[in-house]
Amino acid sequence: MVANFTERLDLSRAKYTFAVVTMGGIGVSALHQLNGIVRERRGRGLDAAFAVNMPGNFPPLMRSVPAGKCGEILERADRRLDEIAEAIGSGRPVSPGFAPLSGLVNALSYGSLAKSARDAGELFSVSDACTGCGTCARVCPAGNLTLVDGRPMWGRRCELCCACLHFCPTEAIQLHVMFGTEGRGRYRHPDLTVAAMEAQRGQNVPAPDTPAVQGRLPGAPVLF
Numbered sequence: 001m002v003a004n005f006t007e008r009l010d011l012s013r014a015k016y017t018f019a020v021v022t023m024g025g026i027g028v029s030a031l032h033q034l035n036g037i038v039r040e041r042r043g044r045g046l047d048a049a050f051a052v053n054m055p056g057n058f059p060p061l062m063r064s065v066p067a068g069k070c071g072e073i074l075e076r077a078d079r080r081l082d083e084i085a086e087a088i089g090s091g092r093p094v095s096p097g098f099a100p101l102s103g104l105v106n107a108l109s110y111g112s113l114a115k116s117a118r119d120a121g122e123l124f125s126v127s128d129a130c131t132g133c134g135t136c137a138r139v140c141p142a143g144n145l146t147l148v149d150g151r152p153m154w155g156r157r158c159e160l161c162c163a164c165l166h167f168c169p170t171e172a173i174q175l176h177v178m179f180g181t182e183g184r185g186r187y188r189h190p191d192l193t194v195a196a197m198e199a200q201r202g203q204n205v206p207a208p209d210t211p212a213v214q215g216r217l218p219g220a221p222v223l224f
């Protein structure tokens with residue numbers, strides 16, 4: 001999805017390229033990936049790269065943070081955005097200052113996990129708590145979900161973003177990878193609406209056989 005988004009950018013006259021990504025605290029795979037793509041397209045990687053720490057949204061790996069703690073993290077993120085806006089406004093080159101584990105997370109995310117994600121349909125289950133409301137299908141950014149006889153069916157272009165889990169009003173969906181998602185909490189940004197998710201659905205959908213693209217930022221440790 002990051003690769004497809006980048007395809008839509010015209011970099012031909014760009015003098016200063018920057019990227020801002022959110023992260024759940026372990027690393028910033030999307031920055032590695034973006035940097036690799038930008039370098040491939042214009043012979044030089046990103047001039048500035050920023051990560052904003054947010055609450056984690058992948059419960060199979062990290063339990064969701066409690067509501068009170070979320071508020072603190074979001075306030076810090078707002079302050080961080082002010083700093084980032086200042087740096088971008090002045091056109092400063094900024095190296096990302098990666099966490100030591102980011103190279104590892106990158107290798108894992110865009111290795112076996114990303115490749116298998118597209119076929120992740122069988123890794124999900126839905127319980128009898130499902131009311132057939134269709135919210136999961138509306139919010140899926142990849143357009144990977146359809147309702148069949150009032151129950152969600154997963155296709156073959158999943159990005160493992162977990163939006164379907166987090167937005168389900170009855171917590172009927174579980175994802176059976178790593179530690180699973182049962183009782184591990186749900187998170188969605190308090191300002192994010194179903195309508196906003198629906199409006200961007202399918203905009204950057206990769207073809208099912210699109211290979212994951214790897215990249216590495218200057219200064220980032222190479223672990224694999």
Ligand SMILES: Cc1cc2nc3c(=O)[nH]c(=O)nc-3n(C[C@H](O)[C@H](O)[C@H](O)COP(=O)(O)O)c2cc1C
Nearest residue numbers: 022023024025026027028029054055056057161189
């Ligand atoms: C497809 C996808 C990939 C992600 N990759 C990473 C990652 O490599 N490292 C990381 O720390 N967090 C990663 N995250 C976590 C989110 O960036 C973080 O939890 C999210 O910003 C919180 O949600 P919000 O920004 O929508 O409020 C990823 C999230 C998604 C949906």
Ligand code: SF4
Nearest residue numbers: 130131133134136168
């Ligand atoms: S969002 Fe939840 S309740 Fe609604 S259709 Fe999907 S699984 Fe069922």
Ligand code: SF4
Nearest residue numbers: 140158159161162164
């Ligand atoms: S919402 Fe995210 S996790 Fe759920 S099916 Fe769509 S891409 Fe996969």
